Amino acid sequence: MAVKKFPIIIFLIFSMVASVSNAEDFRARLHQKKIATHSQSDVYAEVEFGRRVAAQVLGRENLLSDPELIKYVTLVGQSLVLHSPRQELLFHFGILNSDSVNAYSTPGGYVFITKAALALAEDEAELAAILAHEIAHINSRHIVRELNIHGTESDQLSVFTRMISASSDATRVAANQALNSAMTLLFDQGYKITDELEADQQAMLLLASTGYDPSALPRFLQRVDEYLALNPAKRTPTHPSSQQRFHQISVFLEEERLMAKKQLTLKRRFSHYVSKE
Amino acid sequence: MKQRHIWVFIILAIVQTTVSAEQVLYVQSAKANLMTGPGFDTKLIRVLEKGESVTVVQQPGTKEKARWIQVHYQSSDGWVAKLLLANQPPMDKVSILKGNEEQLEKSTRRRASSNVTAAATRGLRNEDRTRMSNSGQPDYNQLQEMEAVEVKEAEVREFHKEGLGQ
Numbered sequence: 001m002a003v004k005k006f007p008i009i010i011f012l013i014f015s016m017v018a019s020v021s022n023a024e025d026f027r028a029r030l031h032q033k034k035i036a037t038h039s040q041s042d043v044y045a046e047v048e049f050g051r052r053v054a055a056q057v058l059g060r061e062n063l064l065s066d067p068e069l070i071k072y073v074t075l076v077g078q079s080l081v082l083h084s085p086r087q088e089l090l091f092h093f094g095i096l097n098s099d100s101v102n103a104y105s106t107p108g109g110y111v112f113i114t115k116a117a118l119a120l121a122e123d124e125a126e127l128a129a130i131l132a133h134e135i136a137h138i139n140s141r142h143i144v145r146e147l148n149i150h151g152t153e154s155d156q157l158s159v160f161t162r163m164i165s166a167s168s169d170a171t172r173v174a175a176n177q178a179l180n181s182a183m184t185l186l187f188d189q190g191y192k193i194t195d196e197l198e199a200d201q202q203a204m205l206l207l208a209s210t211g212y213d214p215s216a217l218p219r220f221l222q223r224v225d226e227y228l229a230l231n232p233a234k235r236t237p238t239h240p241s242s243q244q245r246f247h248q249i250s251v252f253l254e255e256e257r258l259m260a261k262k263q264l265t266l267k268r269r270f271s272h273y274v275s276k277e
Numbered sequence: 278m279k280q281r282h283i284w285v286f287i288i289l290a291i292v293q294t295t296v297s298a299e300q301v302l303y304v305q306s307a308k309a310n311l312m313t314g315p316g317f318d319t320k321l322i323r324v325l326e327k328g329e330s331v332t333v334v335q336q337p338g339t340k341e342k343a344r345w346i347q348v349h350y351q352s353s354d355g356w357v358a359k360l361l362l363a364n365q366p367p368m369d370k371v372s373i374l375k376g377n378e379e380q381l382e383k384s385t386r387r388r389a390s391s392n393v394t395a396a397a398t399r400g401l402r403n404e405d406r407t408r409m410s411n412s413g414q415p416d417y418n419q420l421q422e423m424e425a426v427e428v429k430e431a432e433v434r435e436f437h438k439e440g441l442g443q
Contacts (some may be wrong), residue, residue, distance in 0.1 A: 043371045051373070054423075055415030063419050074426055078433040079441070085305035085361050087327055088368035094423040110423075124440065205344070205358055208317045209310060211441035256344070257318040266440050 038141075041151025043088055043108075046141065049149045050108030053182045057096075057104060057112060060187070064095040064115050072273040076124060077111060077131045083209040086139050093131070100236060101224055104186050105134035107144045116234075118274060120223055124266035125216035127274075128207055133217065136202035142195040143185060147178050190238035197248050204252060213263030214256075218249045300333040302348065302362040307430070309362075311355035315345035322355045327367055331357065 038046075064070070070093070077093040089109040096104075098114040105111045111134045113127075121127045137143070144150075185191065191199070204214035225242050228235045253259050304325045313319040315337065325331070331348035336359075345356045 040368060040371065043368065044373060047371055047373050051420065052415065055417050055420045058416040058419040058423070059414045063423060070426055071428065074428055075433060075436040078428055078430075079437040082307040082430075082433060082437065083309070083361075085363070087305060087307060088371050090370060090372065092423050092426070202360065205360055209306075209308075209358060209361075210437070257316050260318065264441055269440055 039151060043151070045149050045151040046144050047089070047108035049144070049147075049178070049182075050106040050110055050138075052179055053106040053143075053186075054092075054108075054110035054112075056179060056183055057106065057110075057186065058094075060183075061096040061098050061112075061114075064097045066095070069118075069273055070095060073113065073118070073127070073131070076128050077135070080128060080132050080135055080206050080210050083206055084135055084139060089138070091135070091138075100234060101227060102236065102238065103130045103134050105137050106182065106186070107138060107141065107149065109138060111135060111138070120227060121220060121270070121274070122223075122267065123216070124270040125207065125212040125264065126220040127270060128210065128212045129203060129214075129217040129220050132203035132206040132210075132212075133199050135206065136199035137191065137195065139202060140195070140198055142191055142199070143182050146185065146192075146195075147181055149178065186238070188237055193244060196245060200245055200249055201252050204249070204256075204258070208256070208258055208263075211264055213265050214258050215253060215263070216265060218246055218253075221245065221249075300364070301330050302333060302346070302364055303366045304329045304331070304357075304361060305363050305367045306361045309357055311348075311350060311353070311357055312345075313355060315347070315356045319356070322353055323350075325350065325357065331362070 073095060074093045077091060081087075081091045086109075091109040091111060093111050093113070095118060096112050096114045099116045100114055101116045101120055103111070103113045103117055111131060113130055113134075117130055118127065121130065190196075200217060203217055207214040207216065221242055304327055307327045309325045311322040311325050313322060329350070331350045334347040334349050334354055336346050337343060344359055346359050346362060347354065347356050348362075
């Protein structure tokens with residue numbers, strides 16, 4: 001009798017192990033879904049929306065016209081993009097002719113750096129840090145998630161396109177509100193601190209993966225703080241409090257053991273392209 | 278006879294356990310470093326390319342190591358940043374039809390301005406109407422200028438190799 005029961009007990013044990021394994025697999029899948037649940041129509045919606053916001057940004061600030069410098073910034077940005085997870089996006093980089101030390105990004109791959117921010121950077125790693133932070137906001141869909149921009153499963157026409165071309169006035173107002181909310185977030189309100197911290201961490205991962213010195217990010221942020229302390233009139237509401245960011249950044253650099261490693265800053269190449277007149 | 282069925286079930290359970298434990302992930306970035314350990318201070322084994330698949334060996338739960346996944350690739354085991362992996366192959370580049378936004382938004386603004394009064398009668402807030410009229414003018418000419426700056430991936434790889442030696 002005991003012999004007959006033995007296989008049943010083994011079967012039950014294996015079934016339990018299998019179900020635990022399935023549960024772990026399910027949790028892993030859930031986690032992966034968090035990384036990549038976007039459908040192609042979601043990406044279409046994201047690019048369409050981001051492109052419209054980028055046009056609004058350019059309605060407010062002019063692009064700097066310096067082809068050699070723009071190409072250099074683009075090459076630095078695209079080097080980061082090579083090591084970035086969202087290869088489905090076409091990234092574009094522009095320099096804004098603005099005296100405000102800032103950088104912006106809009107969903108779908110549009111990255112802007114102001115000429116004042118570029119002038120405050122001291123090496124290529126710092127320039128890369130600014131761009132990597134903006135690329136991280138795009139990768140993590142911070143604006144898209146905040147405003148709930150998504151596609152439809154039925155076809156490739158996004159919810160946003162449907163809204164903006166809708167015959168109903170209220171629907172079009174809602175679409176314009178989404179555009180204005182994105183602009184308010186970029187120029188007046190700023191990202192949530194949790195989104196800033198996430199973008200900082202991802203930026204340092206991108207920098208380290210690409211081969212740049214990740215401590216270029218806190219170095220540049222420190223310089224911005226000093227600059228704004230001397231020029232308080234240049235402070236904008238979108239400059240977040242740096243103290244919490246510095247703390248999280250140093251924890252991250254320590255956890256990833258990145259402080260001790262010799263990293264590249266490429267100061268000479270940066271000086272060749274960015275004049276400090 | 279009954280006992281034979283039970284053994285078949287046992288074998289199936291073992292197979293199910295083995296299969297469900299093997300999770301395949303795909304490299305999402307154009308380049309991803311396969312390292313000897315969960316950190317950038319370890320040695321580089323090789324650079325994986327976009328779309329290559331790896332099998333998960335383990336995903337550490339501890340906070341500082343949660344950003345890394347141990348994977349099996351061909352004959353080697355190594356670690357890859359979790360950010361660069363996903364459970365589906367990477368998507369192709371998405372390109373949208375560009376050029377009709379300006380026209381679309383112009384007509385939208387026209388319709389919007391002529392319908393502000395109608396909107397008010399439906400109870401839209403003043404704030405909404407102010408936003409409609411102050412939304413600013415998008416500049417698609419500058420946007421197209423920005424989009425026209427294109428660099429080939431080979432040039433980016435050369436620029437990267439020249440400066441950062443990878």
